[in-house]
Amino acid sequence: MDSSTTNDSVQSDTAAKNEAFKLLSDETRLELLEALWEAYDPTDPSPMRFADLRERVSADDPGQVHYHLDKLTEHFVRHTEEGYKLRESGKRIVRILLSGTALDDPEIEPVEVDMSCPYCGGQTLYSYRDGWRYLECTDCDVRCVPSFPPGVITMSEFPPSGLRDRTPTEIGDADWLWRTHRRASVIDGVCPECAGNMAITSIHICDDHQPDWEEYQFCENCKSIFRMLVSHLCEQCKYRWSMPISNYLTGEPAVTAFYYEHEIEFDYSTPDQFSLLLDVEKELLSEDPLRIRLTIPLEGEELSLTFDDQMDVISTERNG
Secondary structure, three states: OOHHHHHHHHHHHHHHHHHHHHHOOOHHHHHHHHHHHHHOEOOEOOOEOHHHHHOOOOOOOHHHHHHHHHHHOOOOEEEEOOEEEEOHHHHHHHHHHHOOOOOOOOOEEEEEEEEEOOOOOOEEEEEEEOOEEEEEEOOOOOEOOOOOOOOEEEEEEOOHHHHOOOOHHHHHHHHHHHHHHHHHHHHOOEOOOOOOEEEEEEEEEOOOOOOEOOOOEOOOOOOOOOOEEEEEEEOOOOOEEEEEHHHHHOOOHHHHHHHHHOOOOOOOOOHHHHHHHOOOEEEEEEEOOEEEEEEEEEOOEEEEEEEOOOOOEEEEEEEO
16 A cells, blocks of 8 residues: 555545534534434334434424434434434444533542552542542552552542442442453453554563552652553554553463462452552563563462563463
8 A cells, every 4th residue: 555545544534533523513413313312222223213303303494404314324323214223333422421421520529438458458538520530548648650649549530420329339349340341451452442453552661660668659760659561552542551560460361260279269350359469570581572470479389471572471380
């Protein structure tokens, strides 16, 4: 493919995206999407007749309703002889709106939750503001990275819709599971936002890692409490995710079996299991080719896994 063909393709994609955004700037079109969503029944995919659809929007002129529907059929609505129904892209747009991402701005003041700090074992507080979930410790000033306020164990994006009809503890549990599944998708190279390719872009290893583990403070050299960090970037939507290298143990069957033999059900489905990964030993075996060994010590035994530059396991060893 020559450069002119590539440029034409990029320009075409950009034009299509711009057109899709413009479609959602009209109130009647949003009403039509909402009406189709309200009529949508997952067990009965029957289309909605034009006459029924027209009754659910504020526009009086049938010609205007037809005009806006024709615009929506280019991206978000499917038109058949029986009527209209949402495409999968249309359902996704409505789900984003329903999640509260674009509409709500709820807050939850700090409240105690049934979860201990993985660093010091102290009491934790849950709070929510500006679309972010905060988990902080009342007993230590842990600071994993400079962007975290002192005492904040973790902070992450979480849809406002996840707060509805849940207690703070239930919200924390739902948030952990939601992030666990999204993290697993990233590890597998699939973007949890758009399903695009999300390859590893870097594996950062601090050469002089000196965090203050007594006070749980980040290393001044790499600005992280974790020596090895892996970053992924979606080639399509530019969504970025960085995580400690020990997270790559969570999907390995040998690791699950090792913990299970020691009567620990390790599936990374609860925050308390995060503390297990803090004991993992990291060793840089070589830089070219990149080889990293992660070792889990447990009750006099050790399980070691060696990873390559794509975080694929190339060898497993068990001692003890």
